Amino acid sequence: MERKTRQRAAIRAAFEAARRPLSPAEVLEIAQRDLDRLGIATVYRNLKAMVEDGSLAKVELPGEPDRYELAGLAHHHHFRCRSCERVFDVTGCVEGLRNLVPRRFRLEGHELTLVGQCGDCVRAA
């Protein structure tokens, strides 16, 4: 992906406007508001290329389709609200990870998802 295309600009703009992790379908929907001829294959190709060139990060949540967010954030995890299904970034990390790893296994990374209710939904309940 060497050229600056309007498709790619619309995809990047979608993330800047949303400020939260987006699925490919959400990216298509948002970017099509500006570029109605945009095809889903182009979205997939650009998401893949943007992850490879480091401008996007893939957000994988248990039991959910992959989402993507703008890269450059510090190490963080995610909190998924069971009520509104929104996903939030949480900063910081936990301790004791290495103690969990079986002998001879090599730990290279980890993913943590917190689940519960976000502030808005706690207040509404």
Added chain:
Amino acid sequence: MERKTRQRAAIRAAFEAARRPLSPAEVLEIAQRDLDRLGIATVYRNLKAMVEDGSLAKVELPGEPDRYELAGLAHHHHFRCRSCERVFDVTGCVEGLRNLVPRRFRLEGHELTLVGQCGDCVRAA
């Protein structure tokens, strides 16, 4: 699923032999060693029924297809090998979870997935 069929017995036996979370395709492969006429649709139907009756638990990992394991295990997490794609249970948990939660959010649960290489793949490398 009220009847005792040989298909269902073979599926249950696959989990008892594997002792780790299995994907539908893995279940099919293992159970077909005993029952070669077993179809993938039957595997899916039985997995779904066994989750509903409480004999299996669904294991959802970030970016991975759903896997299943025998129910009734104590609180635990999972380790996914990047080389062979197998998933293993790890016992124990981490500390500091509550510190990550934003103010006013309510933490109800969490899912942790470790990623790396399993003992077999470390040795093979």
Added chain:
DNA sequence: ATAGATGCAAAGAGTTTGCATAGGT
């Protein structure tokens, strides 16, 4: 004998790929 479970194939949903062509350089 009855009705639930199975096997196969087709249908869906989500993602990737082939190919002719628009469009960025």
Added chain:
DNA sequence: ACCTATGCAAACTCTTTGCATCTAT
């Protein structure tokens, strides 16, 4: 003008569903 990136449609993968048949009770 060149050649990359796009749009469309077909191909793929994973999962579910329809239906005739098998089989546990």
